[in-house]
Amino acid sequence: MSPTDPQSGMASVQKAFALLDVVARDPRGATAKDISTALDIPLPSVYRLLQTLVASEHVVHLRDERRYGLGYKVHSLDTSLRQQVGTPVSVQRAVRELHAAADAAAYFAVYRGDAIVVAHVVDSPRRPRIEPMDFGFADAAHATAFGKILLSRMDEDEVAEYLERHGMAAMTERTITTPAALADELARVRAEGVAVEREEFVPGASCLAAPVVDAAGRTLGSVAVSLRPPDFERRRRAVSSVLRDAADRVGRALRAAEGCPAGPRAG
Incomplete structure (x- = not known):
């Protein structure tokens, strides 16, 4: 050659x-x-x-x-990525409000093609984010609540194609690692409208995520929260309600931002 x-x-x-x-x-x-x-x-x-x-x-x-x-x-590539994925100020505000209302680390992720990109995180010393979930994180869709939301929006062939490219690495002993088990999990996500992840990505942290949709019902991304497992099981139902409200607010904020002249955006 x-x-x-x-x-x-x-x-x-x-x-x-x-x-x-x-x-x-x-x-x-x-x-x-x-x-x-x-x-x-x-x-x-x-x-x-x-x-x-x-x-x-x-x-x-x-x-x-x-x-x-x-x-x-x-x-400069990192700067350009932050500009392209930029999070409107109104969305940042909604994520801060989610952090306060849920008393949990809060995340906003956007979907770019079949990739998940964490665009904004709000946490605190008391409720720290999951490492390494910072801006730009894009990995392990089968093991994260973000990823389950994205995969649940795909049909069977699309999910199979995604898994063929990305695999299903065992991040922890709780990670779902077979297509059949993941299919059952995605069916639950579609039925409930919320994705659950129990120490499947890293030990000691569990997550909930809800989809953010546009006016046509297409999934643009998701919002999520993470908590220590004991708090998660005790507070899951209450946090789910707060999370759904936040997803709705973020969706409205994104639609408003798209309909307005470009304003300040941040990563």
Whole structure:
């Protein structure tokens, strides 16, 4: 295969993104040898990729430490993502109100294609967010209340296609890991209109999520809350009511924001 072959170019792009993931995993960055070992790529190929990424400023060479770190272009990508996913001030306010009314960490996630992106989180020292659910988190749909809402809006073939691409990794011993069990769970979500997650993503945290819909009834995203399991079981019914009200307010706020001139938005 020649260097100008489109498939060869695509492979190089995939390796470059995989390299960035390796560099991002450690706050100190990574050595070329670390990258070679993690990706099973020969060192000469790693150095060629690094040279390209350093030139584009997506990676920086930390010469004194003999390591490579994320470059400053990555920050501009993060800034652009926050702008594209931007959360209207009215929605931020509704999420803050949900946090206060539910006495729980509160989240707003948007759906972009078949991806879930956490767009806004409100928590407190008393009711901390689930780690690593911060802005931009997009993972484990089968193991999160956000994801169950999204998957419940898909038909059987779409869910199967999603799972084929993303898999069903066991995040904890409680994670649903078979398509049949997930299908039963999604049927409950459709019937009840609220998704429940009991320590399926991380131990020590349980979640509820409700869909946010547009005027045509299409699901735009969801709002969710997380609590420690004992509080969750004791307060689930009351919190569900607050959550549904919040989802309705967020939906109205989004519809109003779309119908108005662009105003301030934040990540």
